[in-house]
Amino acid sequence: MKIVCSVIFLTTLAGVILAVDKPAEWKVLFDGTNLSNFRGYHQKNPSGSWTIESGILKFKKKKGAIGGDLMTRDKFQFFDLELDWKLPAPGNSGIIFRVAETDGPAYKTGPEMQIFHRMKAGEKTDTGSCYGLYAPKVANMNPVTEWNKAKLVIKPGNRVSHFLNGRLLCNYQIGGNDWNKRVKNSKFEKWEQFGKINRGHICLQDHGNEIWFRNIRIRKF
Numbered sequence: 001m002k003i004v005c006s007v008i009f010l011t012t013l014a015g016v017i018l019a020v021d022k023p024a025e026w027k028v029l030f031d032g033t034n035l036s037n038f039r040g041y042h043q044k045n046p047s048g049s050w051t052i053e054s055g056i057l058k059f060k061k062k063k064g065a066i067g068g069d070l071m072t073r074d075k076f077q078f079f080d081l082e083l084d085w086k087l088p089a090p091g092n093s094g095i096i097f098r099v100a101e102t103d104g105p106a107y108k109t110g111p112e113m114q115i116f117h118r119m120k121a122g123e124k125t126d127t128g129s130c131y132g133l134y135a136p137k138v139a140n141m142n143p144v145t146e147w148n149k150a151k152l153v154i155k156p157g158n159r160v161s162h163f164l165n166g167r168l169l170c171n172y173q174i175g176g177n178d179w180n181k182r183v184k185n186s187k188f189e190k191w192e193q194f195g196k197i198n199r200g201h202i203c204l205q206d207h208g209n210e211i212w213f214r215n216i217r218i219r220k221f
Contacts, residue, residue, distance in 0.1 A: 023080055023219045029072065030057055030083075030216035041069040041099075041106050041203060049206065057213040059093070059206060069106050069203040071099065077199040078221035081152045084214045087144050090117035091209025094131065095152060098200035100193060106203040107131075109193045111174070113152050113162050115211065117144050128162055128169040133182045136162070136169035147214075155221055 029037045032055030040047045048065035051058050061067050081095070092115065099110035112131040119127035119141035127148075128136035141164060142148050151163035158174040172179055174195050188194045204213060 023221050026217045026219045028217045030213065032056070032214065035070075037073055038070050039073055040066075041071045041201075042101055043068060046070055047206075055214065057204075057216070058210070059204070059212075060210045061206075061208060067206045067208075069096070069206050071106070071204075072202045075199045075201055076218065076220065078154050078156050079152075079218050080221070081202065081216075081218045082150070083216040084147045084149050085115055086147045086212040087115070087117055088210050088212060090144055091211060092116050092207040093209060093211040094205040094207070095150065096203040096205055097152065097154070098195075098197045099203050100197045100200050102193065104191075106201075106205070108191050109195075109197050110200060110203065111160075111195055112205070113150065115150075115205075128164045130160070130162065130170060130172060132186055132188065133179070134162075134170040134172050136164070138167055138169060140165050140167050 032052065035046045035050065035052070035057070039045050047068045049059055049062050049067045050070050051060070059070070076097070085093070094112040094114050096106045096110040096112045099106045102109060111133070114125060114127055114129045114131045116125070116127045119136065119139045121137055121139045122135045123129065124132055124135045126136065127141045149165050153161045153163070158176070159171065160174060161171040162169040179195070183189055183195060
């Protein structure tokens with residue numbers, strides 16, 4: 001009888017573990033029709049430079065319009081984020097995560113999955129990198145003016161993986177020994193809250209260049 005009870009307990013425990021590890025259902029953050037899940041960084045609503053055209057979210061600095069990063073209204077800790085992005089011309093942007101609203105810009109707290117018109121394996125500031133810290137291991141970006149499918153995963157234990165067009169680019173552990181060593185030897189060392197926010201917003205960066213997004217969805221772990 002004791003053996004049977006033990007088996008039942010282990011089975012139940014395994015079920016609990018599986019339930020915890022299983023991601024929640026996908027939540028669509030942008031379906032091509034509205035920006036209800038977003039606002040501007042330090043703004044109540046998205047700025048006039050973020051517009052929707054033919055189901056595509058576009059950033060383009062407009063004369064007289066305020067710019068700024070586009071930020072999720074909700075905060076996230078562990079998640080799986082998927083989206084498509086396109087640079088209609090050479091430019092620069094990024095996906096900044098675990099952001100806190102401080103006196104400085106979003107990138108002073110949140111690490112960035114870089115978007116750039118160049119991608120080379122081993123380059124820490126090219127597309128797919130964790131900007132300035134971890135370089136992509138492969139270069140598989142589609143040419144400028146074509147869509148790319150990005151995936152950013154953060155699992156319990158602060159383990160992060162970057163994917164582009166189905167390929168793993170880099171992975172790392174925020175707060176791990178290697179992470180801390182790299183941060184210490186970078187410009188981020190002087191930014192007190194960089195990489196220290198456990199649960200924060202996700203920002204699509206205004207870097208002054210035109211950038212397009214579509215099919216943005218997320219699920220929590």
